[in-house]
Amino acid sequence: MKTYKIFILDHRSYCINSLGDSLAQMGHRIAYQTSWDYNELEAAIGYFKPEILITVGYNRRLFSVFIDRVSGLCQKYGLFHLYWATEDLINHMDWSLPYIQQAKPDLVWTIHPDCIEKYKNMGIHSDYLNFAFNPRIFPDKSRSDSEIYDISFIGAPHFFKRTYRFDSLEQLLFPLVKKGHKVNVWGEGWFKEQESISKEFGIKIPNDWLKGHIPYKKTSDVYKSSKIVLGVQNAIDQVTQRTFEILGSGAFMIASRTNALLELFEDKSDLVMTSSAEETVELVQYYLKRPELRYEIGSNAREKVLEKYTYLNHISKIWPQAELLIEKKLRNK
Numbered sequence: 001m002k003t004y005k006i007f008i009l010d011h012r013s014y015c016i017n018s019l020g021d022s023l024a025q026m027g028h029r030i031a032y033q034t035s036w037d038y039n040e041l042e043a044a045i046g047y048f049k050p051e052i053l054i055t056v057g058y059n060r061r062l063f064s065v066f067i068d069r070v071s072g073l074c075q076k077y078g079l080f081h082l083y084w085a086t087e088d089l090i091n092h093m094d095w096s097l098p099y100i101q102q103a104k105p106d107l108v109w110t111i112h113p114d115c116i117e118k119y120k121n122m123g124i125h126s127d128y129l130n131f132a133f134n135p136r137i138f139p140d141k142s143r144s145d146s147e148i149y150d151i152s153f154i155g156a157p158h159f160f161k162r163t164y165r166f167d168s169l170e171q172l173l174f175p176l177v178k179k180g181h182k183v184n185v186w187g188e189g190w191f192k193e194q195e196s197i198s199k200e201f202g203i204k205i206p207n208d209w210l211k212g213h214i215p216y217k218k219t220s221d222v223y224k225s226s227k228i229v230l231g232v233q234n235a236i237d238q239v240t241q242r243t244f245e246i247l248g249s250g251a252f253m254i255a256s257r258t259n260a261l262l263e264l265f266e267d268k269s270d271l272v273m274t275s276s277a278e279e280t281v282e283l284v285q286y287y288l289k290r291p292e293l294r295y296e297i298g299s300n301a302r303e304k305v306l307e308k309y310t311y312l313n314h315i316s317k318i319w320p321q322a323e324l325l326i327e328k329k330l331r332n333k
Helices: 015-025 039-046 058-065 070-077 092-103 114-121 164-179 193-200 216-224 242-247 261-266 279-288 293-307 313-329
Strands: 007-010 029-033 052-056 081-084 106-112 126-129 149-154 184-186 210-212 226-231 253-256 272-274
Touching: 007 015, 007 039, 015 029, 015 052, 015 164, 015 216, 039 070, 058 070, 070 081, 070 092, 081 092, 081 261, 081 313, 092 114, 106 149, 106 313, 114 126, 126 261, 126 313, 149 164, 149 216, 164 216, 164 226, 164 253, 164 279, 184 216, 216 226, 216 242, 226 242, 226 279, 226 293, 242 253, 242 293, 253 279, 272 279
Parallel strands: 007 029, 007 052, 052 081, 081 106, 106 126, 149 184, 149 226, 184 210, 226 253, 253 272
Antiparallel strands: none
């Protein structure tokens, strides 16, 4: 396999330490920068001399500053543009499609298989790269790890658009709030959304439960230090990136029962699934008292994720097709 210099036009840790680090494990040289100054970006590209430019999902600065300049940048420097559409299918029309129409990537990797044909019908090469797990960032939970939190949840509210996430929060987080089972909640936006949560769901999350922003690499510490981690889902036919990271860490997870989760994991063996608020409360009360069973289920989950759902595994399968397209473009520079 040939290796390349890859410039990632994104500074978010979850992108750099998932896709970026996994490509580095394959032998590719990776560069990125935090500056969004166009002159500094061009200087960095001129110095690094990459063959590939990668952009990811929705990034406010990418969309507000660079969406109309990416195509010209790739033309000027002969870059192969790969876009990872991490907002499919939920925000396909609002975010992914407008970006692709304007930025004109050479290849789209999408997290939703139904979007592959949509892109191909536009004359754009596309392949399926779902969210997955990078074990270099998330070490294994051990029996000696101190479980200082009973229940934890990491994630933002994401109330800007009504999705299955509303239902999942009503199944997992909010019934525990109502019952007074303390949930340690990390993520931006919860303080700001307290009024809308009260109006929409009739509850208020105690302020001392809200922990605020947590750096991406610190999420592993929470998973390993929690007896139960809540796996809120955004859609019934997709699995969130955090799901793979929680399970891959060997943490015990209770998640909404969805078609996508049932296709990938076994209930009561790899994780525990719930279909209602009442069931969630019962499951929490049951599993809080059973540390050995939680550890066994968490260990099963990590073993399955390492075997089937790592980024390195997924990317290695689709990379040969990407390399054909990359080499074709580079030959025609």
